[in-house]
Amino acid sequence: MSADTMMLVIDGGEIFAPQPLGELSILTAGERVAALGADVAGLRGLPLERLCADDCYVVPGFVDGLTHITGGGGEGGFATRTPEMRLTDAVLGGVTTMVGALGTDAITQTLPALLAKARALESEGLTCYCYTGSYQVPVRTLLSTVQEDIVLVDRFVGVGEVAISDHRSSHPSCHELTRLASEARVGGMLAGKAGIVMIHTGDADTRLTPLLDVVRQSALPLTQFWPTHINRSSDLLQAGIDFAQKGGVIDFTASTTPDLIAAGDIPCVQALSAVLEAGVSVEQVTFTTDGHASLPRFDAQGQLIGLQIGRMDSLLTTLRQCVLEAGFALGTALLPITQNPAERLKLPRKGRLAVGADADLLVLEKRTLALRHVVARGRVMLRDGLPVCRGYFD
Known part of the structure; x- marks a missing residue:
């Protein structure tokens, strides 16, 4: 587990998994979704990386x-x-x-x-x-x-x-x-x-x-x-x-x-x-x-x-x-x-947000559906609309 794919909490968003689940927090650990909702609440005091999803939808990548x-x-x-x-x-x-x-x-x-x-x-x-x-x-x-x-x-x-x-x-x-x-x-x-x-x-x-x-x-x-x-x-x-x-x-x-x-x-x-x-x-x-x-x-x-x-x-x-x-x-x-x-494509851990699924998710602003954050395999790739990970020749 690399340093940039450790533990991440996405707070404040309305979850579509893609079925609607309501407003829940998501915890990712390594490359997987580790917890949804109430199970995340007890971790709030830990030094986890956080992404704000206020006024946003959280959807699968x-x-x-x-x-x-x-x-x-x-x-x-x-x-x-x-x-x-x-x-x-x-x-x-x-x-x-x-x-x-x-x-x-x-x-x-x-x-x-x-x-x-x-x-x-x-x-x-x-x-x-x-x-x-x-x-x-x-x-x-x-x-x-x-x-x-x-x-x-x-x-x-x-x-x-x-x-x-x-x-x-x-x-x-x-x-x-x-x-x-x-x-x-x-x-x-x-x-x-x-x-x-x-x-x-x-x-x-x-x-x-x-x-x-x-x-x-x-x-x-x-x-x-x-x-x-x-x-x-x-x-x-x-x-x-x-x-x-x-x-x-x-x-x-x-x-x-x-x-x-x-x-x-x-x-x-x-x-x-x-x-x-x-x-x-x-x-x-x-x-x-x-x-x-x-x-x-x-x-x-x-x-x-x-x-x-x-x-x-x-x-x-x-x-x-x-x-x-x-x-x-x-x-x-x-x-x-x-x-x-x-x-x-028979990829059971892709295309959905659930415990055990791959930590691929998007945070979309509710009014415009603009991309605010992108997480791929537990790693933040886009933060506040700006790429934070680039390819070798990007």
């Missing part, structure tokens, strides 16, 4: 199931490769746990570099996992197979993001997707991991049909796949609603731009409203940042006409839109960025 920690892009040539993530990018966005992935480019971006970056972020205080593979099938792996990567490499929790229904995809056959999903599933079973297949979904007319074909022709469940970018268009959103009504879990991308919205992107808050109105449970929805990915715009011939970068603060922005603008209850709006992705 965000769990980001898809981010490009080493950068992404490249669709417009070498100069359009996006920069890698820095520690403070995640901290200022409230993200304390993430899963890094490769995307379109698995040539100049590599799995060894991805794994090294994940370990660097871990050493700097966050929690970071990875997907093996990338857009293309057959997938590139670190060891001989997807199954070996998931079983033998501690940071790998699944495979992705594998592209379907996209002109950048390798257009995998039903047989190829079935074999890939089977390998990931068994690897996850053997290692006690999620073994999930994160699916990049493009805007081609096939939409989620390749995944439905796999399930119809195999013994694999729909939940083996985790399709993302479902808010890319109204047609894809409807396909996502159908997918969820059959029992699947769908992911919306929080990073967007005015240009992409004008071209058809649906902000997460509107997409969430639509799926709930269709009778889909909020437990079947997650949001991810797609942080540091390229956000490209293509013309009808597939030529790049614009590109921006996914933002790590997009989950926080989306939370504000859901609660402050759309009127969602805070506990409901937190589920897609805390508990739901943690359960999807």
Whole structure:
């Protein structure tokens, strides 16, 4: 237990775990939550580090199931490769746990570099996992197979993001997707991991049909796949609603731009409203940042006409839109960025505030939901809105 992750008390805040628990104090010891509420009161005379949460909510740190920690892009040539993530990018966005992935480019971006970056972020205080593979099938792996990567490499929790229904995809056959999903599933079973297949979904007319074909022709469940970018268009959103009504879990991308919205992107808050109105449970929805990915715009011939970068603060922005603008209850709006992705990734100590859970938490000002403090693995990373821990090159 290092000196900066000893014992910490957060006083005065209203707790959402993500379910509302009322105004309670929290004690963290090392990297875990040690006590909640009355059990903390007897420790007030001890020389503990304290964070004031007056007029604030205390919520779990965000769990980001898809981010490009080493950068992404490249669709417009070498100069359009996006920069890698820095520690403070995640901290200022409230993200304390993430899963890094490769995307379109698995040539100049590599799995060894991805794994090294994940370990660097871990050493700097966050929690970071990875997907093996990338857009293309057959997938590139670190060891001989997807199954070996998931079983033998501690940071790998699944495979992705594998592209379907996209002109950048390798257009995998039903047989190829079935074999890939089977390998990931068994690897996850053997290692006690999620073994999930994160699916990049493009805007081609096939939409989620390749995944439905796999399930119809195999013994694999729909939940083996985790399709993302479902808010890319109204047609894809409807396909996502159908997918969820059959029992699947769908992911919306929080990073967007005015240009992409004008071209058809649906902000997460509107997409969430639509799926709930269709009778889909909020437990079947997650949001991810797609942080540091390229956000490209293509013309009808597939030529790049614009590109921006996914933002790590997009989950926080989306939370504000859901609660402050759309009127969602805070506990409901937190589920897609805390508990739901943690359960999807089989990370039982993440995405919630409870005794024994990891000490990842955010203190948000009630009026604006601005970040006041961030604690990751028991270590204060942001205090009074300012980073107190920085990465080596921040």
